[in-house]
Amino acid sequence: MFWNINIVVPFITFFLYAALLALVIVARPQTEPRRRFRWVILTMTLWSLSAFLVLVETRNSILWMRMLSASAIAFMVSAYYFIDTILEERTAFSRYVIFYGVISIILSLFTNLVMIEANVVNGELDYKLNDFVYFISGPSYLLLIYSIFRLIRSYRKSTDANQRNRLIYLTAALSLIILVSPINFTPLGKYPLDIAANGLSALLIAYSILRYQLLDIKVVIRQGLIYSIPTVIIGAAYFLILTLALNLFKQYSGLEIFLLSLAVSIVSALLAEPFRDRAQSFIDRLFFREKYDSTLMLQALSGSVATVLDLYKITNMILEKVSSTLHIPTAAFFLRDEINNRFQLTAQIGQEGTQQIEFRQGHPLVLWLSSHDQPLTRHDLEVLPQFQSLWRSERQDLDNLNAELFIPIKVLDILVGIFLVGAKRSEQAYTMEDILTLTTVANQTAVAIENARLYTSEQTRLQEMDTLYAMARQLVTTDNLEEVVATVAEHTVNSVQICYAQISTREENGDFIIRAVHSRNESNAEDLVGKKEPLVAEHFFNWILQEDRSVVLRRDDLDLHEEEISALFLDDIQEICISPLKGVDECIGLLILGDDHSSSNHQAFSSTKLRLIEVISDYATSAIQRAQLHERLEETFLETIIALANAVDARDTYTGDHSQRMADLSTKIGMKMGLPKDQIEALHWASILHDIGKIGVPDGILNKKGPLNKEEWITMKEHPLTGAQIVAPIKYLEPVSPIIRSHHEKYDGSGYPDGLSGEEIPLGARILAVVDAYIAIRDERVYSQSHTHEEAIAEIRRCSGGQFDPEIVDIFCKTITE
Incomplete structure (x- = not known):
C-alpha cells in the first residue's frame, strides 16, 4: 500500500472521529442528547473509515463506496434527530424521517440505484453514480440544511453566552460538511475534499467540547x-x-x-x-479556559474590591464575576446584620424568591460555619447529625435556596457572612480547584466587605442625622398641624428610601383619620387626606398601639385576608411598616410606611431602618402634640375673640345678627367673584370680627345719637387698628387682620386709618366696605333711620368710584338682586 494524501486524509479523519466517539461513550451521565450525539459521531466514523478502506481494499471498492454513501445518509438523519433533542422541539414530520433513512440506507447498500461502480486506478478513486442518487440521497441533504437553519434560529433566540458559543461551533461544523459534500457529484469527487471537510468539522466539535463543554462533556487532560x-x-x-x-x-x-x-x-x-x-x-486560554478565567477573575477582584466601598455594589459585582466565570446560575450572599445579628440576604443571582430567608445566630448552619473554615456541601447537610434536628421551616428554607456549597466569610475568625452557590450549569460536581477558587473569593473579599459595611453604616448614620436635623429644623418653624404631618411624611419617604408614607391620627371616638400622605408613585395620594381608615384596619392599628412597637406586615403573610390586604394597601405594595406615635400619656396615631421592592434587592425594613423609623416616630409624636396643643390654644383664643365680637354686637344698637348677615353676604360676593377657598374663608372671618376693635370704644361714643366731635372721631377711627391687633397673634387668622384694618378705607383714598386708595386696599376690605355700608343703610341706627333696599342700592351706586370699588359695586348690585 502506497500512502499518499488521498489515503492520509481519510485516515486522520477516521482517527479524529474515533477519538470523539470514545469520548462521548465514556462521558457520564449518558443523557438523551449524548446518546443521540453518539449516533452522529458513529456515522461520521463509519463515513471516514469507508473513505479510507475504499482506497486500501481496492478489491472491494464498490462495497466501501456504497458503505460510504449509506454512512453519509445515516449521518444526516441522525444529525436531524440530534438537533431535535438538544433544541427540545419535534417537527411534524420527525416520525417519517426514520423510515426514509432506513429505506435509503438499504437502497444504497444493496442496490446500484446510488452507486453503479467504483475502482481505484493509480491511487485515485474513479466511480459512477446512478441518476437516482438525487432522489435517494438528496432529501438527506435537505434534512441537514433544515437542521442548520434550526440551529441558527435557536442561536439568535438564546441569551446564554456559553450556549450561543456551543451552537455557533456546532452550526459551523455541520455547515462545512453540507458545503463541501456536493463535490462528490462532480469530477472533483475523486479527491477526498469532503473527507477533509469532515476532519475540520471534527476539530470544530472537539474544540467546542474542550472550550465550551458541548453537551456538558468535560475532558480532563493533563x-x-x-x-x-x-x-x-x-x-x-x-x-x-x-x-x-x-x-x-x-x-x-x-x-x-x-x-x-x-x-x-x-x-x-x-x-x-x-x-x-x-x-x-x-494553550491556557484554549484548553484550560475555566482555570484561566478563574485566575483572571481573582486578579480583577483583588484590584476592584479594595476601591469599592458600597456593600451592595461589591457583593453584586462578585456574584456577577463568579457566575459568568464558573457558569453558576444561582448564588447569594447572606451578611450579618449589626443590630439583630441575623444573616440576611444582601445580594443574589437566580434566587428571586428567597428575599425573606434569614439565619439566626443559633441556626445549625451558622454554628457549623462559625466553627469551620472549609465550605459546607449539600451532602454534609444530609448526613451530619446536627442538621437532622432542623425545624421544618428551616429545612424548607435550605431546600428553597438549592445551594451546593455554603462558604464561610470570616474576619478575625468571626463569621460575618455566608457565600452560597448553586449547582453548575453543566451539572458537573465542583472540583477541588473550583472550591479553592470560591474559598479564595470569600477570603479575599471578607475584609473588603467588612470595610464596606463599616463605611455604609457610617454613611447611613450621617444621612440619618442630616435628615433628622433637616426635618427638626423644618418642624420648629411651624405649629400648623397640616404642615407638620406633611413634612414628616415627605422626610420619611426620602430618608428611609421607601415609596409611601402616611400619618393617621386617633380621634377621641376611636376613629383613625388620615392626616397626610406622601407617595413616589401615586399622584392622587392626597385624595386620601381627611378620610377615615377602614374598620378592618383598625384591628391592626389598635393592636400595634397596645404593643407599642413597630410591626412589619407583608403581602404574602398567610394570616391576612383579602379585605385586610386591601385595607392595608398591600394589594399595591409588597410590605408595610406601622409605627405607633405614642406620647407620654396618650397614643396620638400611627406612621404607616410602604415599599414595593422595585428599586433594590435588600429588605425595605431592615433593623437599621426600623431604628431610624422609631426615631422619626418620636420626632413626629412630639411635633404633632405641639401642633395639636397650638391648635387647641388657637381654638380657645378664637372662641374668646368671637365672644368679644358678640359682646361688641350686643353693645352696639345694631340688630343682633349684624356680623353673621355680613358674613353670609360677603361670602356670597366672594363666591360670585370666583375667589379661592382660603380667601373666601378669610372674608367670612373678617365679616364676623370686623368691628371687634370697638371693644375699646366707650359706650358714650358708640351709642351717641348725634354727630361725633373731633376727639370722638379720633377714638372711633382707632377701632380698625385695634381689631387687627387683636386677631394678629392667631396664625389661623393672619389673612384676616389686613382686611379688618382696611375695611374703612375708601377707593378715592379719603378713608382711614392709612388713607389707602384703589388697588392698594386689600380686595377683602373693598368687598367688606360695600357690604358693611349696605347693611348699615338698611339697619336702624341711633343716629339714623333704616332705609329701603332701593335707597341703599342707589346710595351705593352714587358712591361708586369714590367710596367704593366700581367693579365690586356692580357685582354686589347684581348679586343682591338675585
Whole structure:
C-alpha cells in the first residue's frame, strides 16, 4: 500500500472521529442528547473509515463506496434527530424521517440505484453514480440544511453566552460538511475534499467540547501533556533549522560543524523562547479556559474590591464575576446584620424568591460555619447529625435556596457572612480547584466587605442625622398641624428610601383619620387626606398601639385576608411598616410606611431602618402634640375673640345678627367673584370680627345719637387698628387682620386709618366696605333711620368710584338682586 494524501486524509479523519466517539461513550451521565450525539459521531466514523478502506481494499471498492454513501445518509438523519433533542422541539414530520433513512440506507447498500461502480486506478478513486442518487440521497441533504437553519434560529433566540458559543461551533461544523459534500457529484469527487471537510468539522466539535463543554462533556487532560505540545513543535523546528544549516554548509567539517551547530542552537533558543511563552498562554486560554478565567477573575477582584466601598455594589459585582466565570446560575450572599445579628440576604443571582430567608445566630448552619473554615456541601447537610434536628421551616428554607456549597466569610475568625452557590450549569460536581477558587473569593473579599459595611453604616448614620436635623429644623418653624404631618411624611419617604408614607391620627371616638400622605408613585395620594381608615384596619392599628412597637406586615403573610390586604394597601405594595406615635400619656396615631421592592434587592425594613423609623416616630409624636396643643390654644383664643365680637354686637344698637348677615353676604360676593377657598374663608372671618376693635370704644361714643366731635372721631377711627391687633397673634387668622384694618378705607383714598386708595386696599376690605355700608343703610341706627333696599342700592351706586370699588359695586348690585 502506497500512502499518499488521498489515503492520509481519510485516515486522520477516521482517527479524529474515533477519538470523539470514545469520548462521548465514556462521558457520564449518558443523557438523551449524548446518546443521540453518539449516533452522529458513529456515522461520521463509519463515513471516514469507508473513505479510507475504499482506497486500501481496492478489491472491494464498490462495497466501501456504497458503505460510504449509506454512512453519509445515516449521518444526516441522525444529525436531524440530534438537533431535535438538544433544541427540545419535534417537527411534524420527525416520525417519517426514520423510515426514509432506513429505506435509503438499504437502497444504497444493496442496490446500484446510488452507486453503479467504483475502482481505484493509480491511487485515485474513479466511480459512477446512478441518476437516482438525487432522489435517494438528496432529501438527506435537505434534512441537514433544515437542521442548520434550526440551529441558527435557536442561536439568535438564546441569551446564554456559553450556549450561543456551543451552537455557533456546532452550526459551523455541520455547515462545512453540507458545503463541501456536493463535490462528490462532480469530477472533483475523486479527491477526498469532503473527507477533509469532515476532519475540520471534527476539530470544530472537539474544540467546542474542550472550550465550551458541548453537551456538558468535560475532558480532563493533563496540563503537562498539553504544555509539551509547543516544546515538541519548537524541537521539530530546531531540528529542521539545524538540518537546513548543515545542508547549506556541507563544505565544513569537524570543529567548524560543531561551532556552527552551537551557534544555530543558541540563536534558535533565543528566538523560540518568546514563542514558547505565547504558545503556553494560548494553550491556557484554549484548553484550560475555566482555570484561566478563574485566575483572571481573582486578579480583577483583588484590584476592584479594595476601591469599592458600597456593600451592595461589591457583593453584586462578585456574584456577577463568579457566575459568568464558573457558569453558576444561582448564588447569594447572606451578611450579618449589626443590630439583630441575623444573616440576611444582601445580594443574589437566580434566587428571586428567597428575599425573606434569614439565619439566626443559633441556626445549625451558622454554628457549623462559625466553627469551620472549609465550605459546607449539600451532602454534609444530609448526613451530619446536627442538621437532622432542623425545624421544618428551616429545612424548607435550605431546600428553597438549592445551594451546593455554603462558604464561610470570616474576619478575625468571626463569621460575618455566608457565600452560597448553586449547582453548575453543566451539572458537573465542583472540583477541588473550583472550591479553592470560591474559598479564595470569600477570603479575599471578607475584609473588603467588612470595610464596606463599616463605611455604609457610617454613611447611613450621617444621612440619618442630616435628615433628622433637616426635618427638626423644618418642624420648629411651624405649629400648623397640616404642615407638620406633611413634612414628616415627605422626610420619611426620602430618608428611609421607601415609596409611601402616611400619618393617621386617633380621634377621641376611636376613629383613625388620615392626616397626610406622601407617595413616589401615586399622584392622587392626597385624595386620601381627611378620610377615615377602614374598620378592618383598625384591628391592626389598635393592636400595634397596645404593643407599642413597630410591626412589619407583608403581602404574602398567610394570616391576612383579602379585605385586610386591601385595607392595608398591600394589594399595591409588597410590605408595610406601622409605627405607633405614642406620647407620654396618650397614643396620638400611627406612621404607616410602604415599599414595593422595585428599586433594590435588600429588605425595605431592615433593623437599621426600623431604628431610624422609631426615631422619626418620636420626632413626629412630639411635633404633632405641639401642633395639636397650638391648635387647641388657637381654638380657645378664637372662641374668646368671637365672644368679644358678640359682646361688641350686643353693645352696639345694631340688630343682633349684624356680623353673621355680613358674613353670609360677603361670602356670597366672594363666591360670585370666583375667589379661592382660603380667601373666601378669610372674608367670612373678617365679616364676623370686623368691628371687634370697638371693644375699646366707650359706650358714650358708640351709642351717641348725634354727630361725633373731633376727639370722638379720633377714638372711633382707632377701632380698625385695634381689631387687627387683636386677631394678629392667631396664625389661623393672619389673612384676616389686613382686611379688618382696611375695611374703612375708601377707593378715592379719603378713608382711614392709612388713607389707602384703589388697588392698594386689600380686595377683602373693598368687598367688606360695600357690604358693611349696605347693611348699615338698611339697619336702624341711633343716629339714623333704616332705609329701603332701593335707597341703599342707589346710595351705593352714587358712591361708586369714590367710596367704593366700581367693579365690586356692580357685582354686589347684581348679586343682591338675585
